[in-house]
Amino acid sequence: MNTKIKLRPVAIFVAFSVAIALSSCSKKPDEIATAPSPAMSATPSTVANTPAASPSAMSSMAPQAAPTLSxxxxxxxxxxxxxxxxxxxxxxxxxxxxxxxxxxxxxxxxxxxxxxxxxxxxxxxxxxxxxxxxxxx
Structure with a gap:
């Protein structure tokens, strides 16, 4: 009985993480670019599941626009x-x-x-x- 109690929070956490990962996959590219930063998220697992968190995604991001002059x-x-x-x-x-x-x-x-x-x-x-x-x- 004690092992079932310990497994239930883990199962809920995994299900929640999968749901967040799948919901971010359904966004259009424009929505992903304008979505709030994953650093604002409450749990580290949601940050790990976002495309911007991986090094390969960081290298494929477009470079920042050149600074503007007055x-x-x-x-x-x-x-x-x-x-x-x-x-x-x-x-x-x-x-x-x-x-x-x-x-x-x-x-x-x-x-x-x-x-x-x-x-x-x-x-x-x-x-x-x-x-x-x-x-x-």
Whole structure:
């Protein structure tokens, strides 16, 4: 009798997990993309059953959209020459980040060559006028 009592909660848990897994499979791709984050879920098993929780699903997700520049920055700056290079008449690199904000980089910085700018400016004053700031040391 004691083993039946222990098995019943496990069976209920398994049935609940299967129901959640099956309900997420019936959603259209648009619904999955706009569905709430699995991290908001109450149980770890529901997170494990969602497609976004697996590493293979994470690698197949589309990359994030490029950060957007303000209209002021777009008019004051120019586009980069390539992924890491600015034109010679605009050597200051402008980088837009969600976490640190809009930052400009100058050639005297140690990692300047590796910075991938979204916009380039002719000088630091123009970058500051466009809403960018120097990086914190």
């Amino acid at each position: 209209a002021n920055a777009s008019t004051l700056g120019v586009k980069p020459s390539n992924e890491t290079t600015c034109p010679s008449n605009a050597p200051v690199k402008g980088k837009v980040t969600k976490k640190r904000g809009n930052i400009y980089h100058v050639a005297k910085e140690p990692d300047f060559a590796r910075v991938k700018p979204e916009i380039c400016f002719k000088d630091t004053a123009t970058a500051e006028k466009a809403g960018f700031r120097a990086p914190r040391q």
